[in-house]
Amino acid sequence: MDRRFPIPAVRCAHALVCAIALGTFCFAAFAADYTPAAPIAIRSDLEFTSENGILTGCGTFDDPFVIADLEIDASGSPYGILVENTTAIFRIENCRIFGAASTALRLTATQSASVVHCRMESSETGIELLEATYTQLTGNEIVDCTHAILLQLASANVIEFNEASRGLLGVALESWSEDNVIRDNVFDCTVALAVGQGCTRNVFYRNDFLSTWVSCDASCQWLSPEEEGNYWAGYRGQDVDGDGIGDTAFGIAGFGHQQDARPATAPFHFAEPE
Numbered sequence: 511m512d513r514r515f516p517i518p519a520v521r522c523a524h525a526l527v528c529a530i531a532l533g534t535f536c537f538a539a540f541a542a543d544y545t546p547a548a549p550i551a552i553r554s555d556l557e558f559t560s561e562n563g564i565l566t567g568c569g570t571f572d573d574p575f576v577i578a579d580l581e582i583d584a585s586g587s588p589y590g591i592l593v594e595n596t597t598a599i600f601r602i603e604n605c606r607i608f609g610a611a612s613t614a615l616r617l618t619a620t621q622s623a624s625v626v627h628c629r630m631e632s633s634e635t636g637i638e639l640l641e642a643t644y645t646q647l648t649g650n651e652i653v654d655c656t657h658a659i660l661l662q663l664a665s666a667n668v669i670e671f672n673e674a675s676r677g678l679l680g681v682a683l684e685s686w687s688e689d690n691v692i693r694d695n696v697f698d699c700t701v702a703l704a705v706g707q708g709c710t711r712n713v714f715y716r717n718d719f720l721s722t723w724v725s726c727d728a729s730c731q732w733l734s735p736e737e738e739g740n741y742w743a744g745y746r747g748q749d750v751d752g753d754g755i756g757d758t759a760f761g762i763a764g765f766g767h768q769q770d771a772r773p774a775t776a777p778f779h780f781a782e783p784e
Contacts, residue, residue: 542604544581552593558600563591569598571622578603585609585634594618594685601626610634614655617642624648630655636674639664639687659697661709662686670694680721683709683728692717693734696779702743705730709764714740718777725764732762732770739772751777 550563555772558575569574575598577591582605584590590607593600594617608631609612610676615630617623618640629651630636636652638660639645645667650747651674652658658674661667662685673696680697683690686708694716699705702719705712705726715734722744732739739755747756760773 547580549587550591574685575600580605582607588612590614613638726762726768727765739770741774741777745773
């Protein structure tokens with residue numbers, strides 16, 4: 511059996527028949543309430559099972575495995591959800607994870623995963639991508655985590671519409687994490703951004719960096735295809751013509767000697783801090 515499809519075909523066929531009978535094929539409606547659950551560890555494609563929180567799916571692009579609507583108290587555990595060394599496609603949605611000693615949600619050597627509308631709280635790290643590729647992190651909230659979003663050896667991921675607050679570090683790229691797109695996020699942590707050496711070709715735009723502490727030691731891109739930059743709390747330039755774009759570039763601290771050529775003079779997503 512192909513290891514990309516660890517649930518037997520008859521199970522997926524049965525799920526398909528049921529979905530058609532209910533008129534809900536290709537549509538999932540997630541409940542607003544959480545279901546309490548223990549920490550989850552998935553270490554191979556064969557471990558995408560109902561015992562590990564899988565609600566539905568066959569592990570394909572058209573029918574990914576789904577973990578949803580769980581509240582995980584990870585107190586006393588290193589992780590809330592750990593997925594590693596998998597090739598199946600999966601989605602984690604509308605989960606709350608808190609209290610992890612290490613990382614609330616860690617994806618290691620995964621591909622094409624999605625994490626959507628989840629809340630990570632009171633953990634050392636909120637979300638960590640290690641050797642993960644083609645991941646979508648969308649609409650998540652990370653609160654009271656020392657490190658909100660951490661990428662290591664992680665490439666070709668998209669991080670968008672997330673909010674990180676009350677932590678030490680908003681988003682960090684380390685160990686040759688390349689070709690990631692980080693857009694439309696709000697980072698309200700002591701250090702908003704840290705990009706390490708070797709982390710090249712990453713793209714940042716329409717982010718609100720609400721701390722004056724930022725650092726970049728690599729060559730990255732700071733404009734959207736429409737030539738929109740980012741909001742930087744530390745920008746002190748003028749906007750004489752009032753078009754919302756600073757008249758001078760914002761110099762980003764660090765050995766990369768980077769500049770945002772079109773810094774926004776007000777946040778994209780929140781009222782300007784007083």
